Amino acid sequence: MRIVSELDEIAISSPIGSTGRALALAATALAAFLGLAASAMAQSEMLERGAVLFAAAGCANCHTDRKNQGPLLAGGRSLITPFGTFYAPNITPHPEFGIGAWSDEDFIRALREGVAPDGSHYFPSFPYTSYTNMTDEDMLAIKAYIFSLEPVAQESRPHELDFPYDQRWALPFWKWLHFEPGPKPLAEGQPDEVRRGAYLVEAVSHCGECHTPRGRLGGLDRSMWLAGSSDGAEGEKVPNITPDAETGIGDWSADDITFLLSMGLLPDGDVVGSTMWEVVSDGTDQLSAEDQEAIAAYLMALPPIEHRP
Amino acid sequence: MGVTKHLAAVVLAAAVAAGPASLATAADGEAVQAVKARQDLMKSIGGNVKGLREMLQGKNTDTAADAQRRAEEIAESARQIAVLFEPEYHISNVGDIETTAKPELWTDYEDFTSKATALEEASGELALAAQTEDMNAIKTAFGDMSKTCGGCHQAYRVKKD
Numbered sequence: 001m002r003i004v005s006e007l008d009e010i011a012i013s014s015p016i017g018s019t020g021r022a023l024a025l026a027a028t029a030l031a032a033f034l035g036l037a038a039s040a041m042a043q044s045e046m047l048e049r050g051a052v053l054f055a056a057a058g059c060a061n062c063h064t065d066r067k068n069q070g071p072l073l074a075g076g077r078s079l080i081t082p083f084g085t086f087y088a089p090n091i092t093p094h095p096e097f098g099i100g101a102w103s104d105e106d107f108i109r110a111l112r113e114g115v116a117p118d119g120s121h122y123f124p125s126f127p128y129t130s131y132t133n134m135t136d137e138d139m140l141a142i143k144a145y146i147f148s149l150e151p152v153a154q155e156s157r158p159h160e161l162d163f164p165y166d167q168r169w170a171l172p173f174w175k176w177l178h179f180e181p182g183p184k185p186l187a188e189g190q191p192d193e194v195r196r197g198a199y200l201v202e203a204v205s206h207c208g209e210c211h212t213p214r215g216r217l218g219g220l221d222r223s224m225w226l227a228g229s230s231d232g233a234e235g236e237k238v239p240n241i242t243p244d245a246e247t248g249i250g251d252w253s254a255d256d257i258t259f260l261l262s263m264g265l266l267p268d269g270d271v272v273g274s275t276m277w278e279v280v281s282d283g284t285d286q287l288s289a290e291d292q293e294a295i296a297a298y299l300m301a302l303p304p305i306e307h308r309p
Numbered sequence: 310m311g312v313t314k315h316l317a318a319v320v321l322a323a324a325v326a327a328g329p330a331s332l333a334t335a336a337d338g339e340a341v342q343a344v345k346a347r348q349d350l351m352k353s354i355g356g357n358v359k360g361l362r363e364m365l366q367g368k369n370t371d372t373a374a375d376a377q378r379r380a381e382e383i384a385e386s387a388r389q390i391a392v393l394f395e396p397e398y399h400i401s402n403v404g405d406i407e408t409t410a411k412p413e414l415w416t417d418y419e420d421f422t423s424k425a426t427a428l429e430e431a432s433g434e435l436a437l438a439a440q441t442e443d444m445n446a447i448k449t450a451f452g453d454m455s456k457t458c459g460g461c462h463q464a465y466r467v468k469k470d
Contacts, residue, residue, distance in 0.1 A: 236468075255366045263452040264459035269359030271459040273468035281459060285452075 043144075050145030053138055055286040057131070057204050059146070061278045062088040073098070074152040079125055080235050083218060084161030086125040094151035107143045108136055113181050114171075121171035123159070124179070124218060133182035133203035178219035190301065197298025200291055205284060210238045210275065213309070226302060228309035236274050237309050244304035257296035261285070344406050347393040354386050358455065361435075365448050376447055377439035380432045383454070387429035391422040414465040424461040431457045 054060070065076030075090040092098035099107070106117045114128040115121055122128060131139070164170065187198035201207045212220045213229040227248070228240030240248040249257070252267060259265045261284040264272050272280065284292065357379040364371035371379075399415045414421050431454035438450035462468075 253366075259362060259366075263455040265358070265362060265455050269355040269362065271455065271462050273462055273466065277459050277463045281456060281463075285456070 046141050046144050047148060049138075050141035050143070052286050053204060054142050054145050055283050056200065056291075057142065058206070058279060058283055059091070059142070060282070061275075062126075063091050066278075071152045071154070072149060073146065074154045075156045081125060081218070082214075082231060083165035084159060086123065086159045086161075087157040088126070089156035090152060090154055091146065092149060092152040093147045094153055097153050097155060098151060100147070100151055102143075104140055104143065108139050111139050112183075114175065114179065120168060121175065123168075123171065124174070127206040127209045129179055129220070130203055130206035130209060132179075133184060133186060133199070135183060138204070174217060174219075177217065187298065187301075191297075193294050193297045194301050196291070197294035197296070197301075200287070200295050201298055205279070205295075207241070207279075211241050213307075224305060224307060226299075227305040227307040230309045232275060234275060238275075240305065240307050240309060241299060242302045242305045242307075243300055244306050247306050247308045248304060249299070250304060254293065254296040254300060257299060258289070258292045261287070261292045261295060262289070341406055343393065344408050347390075347410075348406075348408075350386050350389055350393055354383055354458075357383050357386075358458070361451055365444070365451060373439050373442040373447065377436050380436035380439055380454075383432040384429050384436065387425055387432060390425035390428070394418075394421065409467045411465050411467055417464075421461070421465055424457065424464070428454065428457045428461070 060072060062077055062079060063073045063075055064070055065074070067077070070076050071092075073090065073092045075088055077088055079086040079088065090098045093100040095101045102110075102117060109115050109117075110122065110126075111128050111131040111134065113132070114124070114126065159166070183203070186202050187195045190198070208220060208226055210232055211226045211228060212222075213224050213227065214231065215221050226241050227244075229238045232238045242248040243250040243252075245251060256267045259267075260272060261280060263285065264277055264280040266272055271277070284295070287295075360369065360371060361376055361379050363369040364376055394410070394414060396415050396418055399412075431450070435447070435450040435454050438446040441447075
């Protein structure tokens with residue numbers, strides 16, 4: 001399913017003619033019926049779209065404790081950072097333990113601004129710094145999908161952070177330094193395919209959150225965009241994916257990239273490992289071939305940066 | 310157990326016969342050969358995966374018949390995985406051979422072997438798809454098979470830099 005087009009308008013040509021009241025009435029009834037059918041269809045399309053976006057955005061990778069076979073989205077996976085260990089919370093539609101009581105506005109605000117319904121600020125370990133560039137429609141499609149899943153009554157585990165990083169009140173300052181709420185236009189002036197790739201990479205799949213090195217305060221170093229990092233989510237090295245021939249993936253073809261995104265295969269016949277496998281499996285492998293090709297086109301159009309993490 | 314044990318001995322004997330003789334000190338000999346045999350098995354699967362992939366990318370001259378042969382070879386290799394990783398060959402680094410198998414492989418041995426069976430089945434599906442000569446069907450089956458590799462490696466292989 002292709003996700004980055006405008007929500008397809010469902011065009012219903014009006015069957016109302018000009019001959020008499022009965023006909024008009026019948027037509028109104030028909031139109032009402034078609035309207036209902038259309039909204040049911042829009043609903044199921046929205047869920048389908050939400051499922052693909054949800055996969056590509058990797059929400060379940062952080063919000064599910066996969067290592068211990070924890071329930072989907074009930075929270076718990078540990079994210080090791082230089083600032084301490086984060087545990088992504090329960091975001092199942094449970095009204096008390098999850099986000100079941102959230103309105104559309106609450107949800108959009110969390111992803112767009114990194115702000116909770118009570119007005120407190122989120123740590124950027126929740127990659128709202130990327131999601132901020134998603135469209136409202138895409139955010140709401142994800143919400144609809146999450147709300148179609150099982151609610152789980154399980155308390156979220158508190159983060160274990162080192163001072164001073166445990167100071168939530170300091171976050172507005174961090175955000176002021178490192179964050180600008182979107183959506184901002186991405187890859188302006190580039191061909192459509194590259195722009196679609198930019199949206200998927202920068203807003204949805206947040207590839208940069210792992211593949212870009214961070215500065216001392218944890219902000220992404222944009223001058224080293226996708227040039228590799230030595231602090232992955234599990235303390236692993238994350239490779240340079242700019243098209244630099246020596247240190248990046250300059251010798252990969254577009255095909256090589258789509259084979260990775262759709263099957264997890266590396267050019268040498270091996271399979272990709274660690275957190276990248278999670279990105280691919282039930283993640284980018286759910287995207288349409290067209291969207292995978294768009295990501296490849298975007299990566300290949302990046303400026304090459306020489307950097308070995 | 311008896312049958313698999315026997316199979317293991319045969320596979321190992323073949324590996325010993327094929328492998329370089331220099332590795333075997335008396336004590337380490339069998340252990341080294343066991344690790345080496347399973348590494349060679351993985352390499353041979355990797356070689357066939359690469360060949361299939363290059364066919365799908367139009368980078369080699371393989372035909373659908375070659376794809377079928379490769380898929381059948383992978384299925385055959387998959388059948389040997391459980392044997393070559395039997396708990397008694399729970400071996401960490403021996404001699405100058407490093408293993409990237411995680412200890413969980415042996416504590417969750419049943420899950421491990423079910424993943425090997427998944428590869429066997431998926432490569433069987435791929436061999437069937439190859440018989441249709443339909444490139445799209447081959448590609449889909451190849452993708453499904455590759456993902457069984459990824460799932461197992463993710464769980465039971467230590468990733469080296």
